Amino acid sequence: MGYIEELREIIGNRPLILVGSVVAVMDGEGKILLQKRPEGIWGLPGGLMELAESAEDAARREVFEETGIEIGQLQLVDVFSGKQYFRKLANGDEFYPVTIAYTSKDIKNNIIKIDGKESIDAGFFDRRELPEHTSPLVRTLIQQYSHFFK
Template identity: 75%
Template sequence: MGYIEDLRKVIGTRPVILVGAVVGVINERREILLQKRPEGIWALPGGLLELEESAEDAGRREVFEETGVEVGRLELIDVFSGKQYFRKLENGDEFYPVTIVYTSNDIKSSIIKVDGTESIDAGFFSVAELPDGTSPLVMKLIEKLNPVG
């Protein structure tokens, strides 16, 4: 069981601050890697930090777990936080995310293999031709990443 699940056993659904990392992986054709989540939303790969894990390691781990793509060096782009990002999940859990956004063009392996749980599809997309269902939050992050600039 993971850190967040253990924490929820103690605090229930009360609001917490959760720290996560997402990575805009950009290939040599200046395309960005997106994953399709089970709810049908296309997003940047990423997820929450585990205990003792750096944000950079979490970003690399999540990209690999969700898409099969391996990345090396990460560049810090921005940190998103605040009440506008507050989430209340269907199960009642409430949280304020702090999302650390990285980019990487240091692709060690670009073979895409989705996990079938957190990702049901993944691929590299031109910023000019993003798939239908790309999250508005991701659109904001992609603008910040500016991979075609």
Template identity: 85%
Template sequence: MGYIEELREIIGTRPLILVGAVVGVIDSQGKILLQKRPEGIWGLPGGLLELGESAEEAGRREVFEETGVEIGQLQLVDVFSGKQYFRKLANGDEFYPVTIAYFSKDIKNSTIKIDGVESIDAGFFDIRELPEDTSPLIKKVIKQYPKMFR
């Protein structure tokens, strides 16, 4: 059982503040790596921090777990938090995410391998031609990334 599951056993569905990291991985042609989650939404690879893990470590781990792509150096883009990001899941769990967004052009291995659980598809996309079902939050995050495409 993971940290969040243990917390949920104690507090039920009450709101939590959860910290996560997402990474915009940019290839040599300036395309951004997106993953398609089982709900059918495209977004940046990322997820919640584990106990004792840095945000950078979480970003690298999540990119690898969800897409098979290995990355090195990360550069901070921005931190997204506040009541406008509040989420209530279908199971009733509530949370306020604090999302730390990074980008990386330091690709060690670009071979995409999806796990079929957290990701049902993944690929590199031109930022002017994102998939129709790209998360609105991710579109907002990507707008903060102009310096990475230079």
């Protein structure tokens, strides 16, 4: 059982502030790695930090767990937080995420292996031809931070 699950056992569904990382992984052709989550939304691989884990380590771990891709160097893009990102999950859990967004072109392997749980599909996409149902965060990152994606 992870840190967040342990917290939930203590406090139930009450709102939390949770810190996580996402990574815009770019291949040599400038395509961006996206994962399709079970609810059908395409987004950046990422997830929440565990105790004693750095944001960078969480980012690398989540990319590997969700896509099978190993990455190295990360470049900070921005931090996203605030009430507009509030989430209420189907199970009733509520949280305000603090999302640290990175980009990485340092791909150690490019063999995609989805886990079938958090990811039901993954692939590299041209940033001008994103799949239908791509997360608004991805579109915002690409528009507002285009200099990172060249």
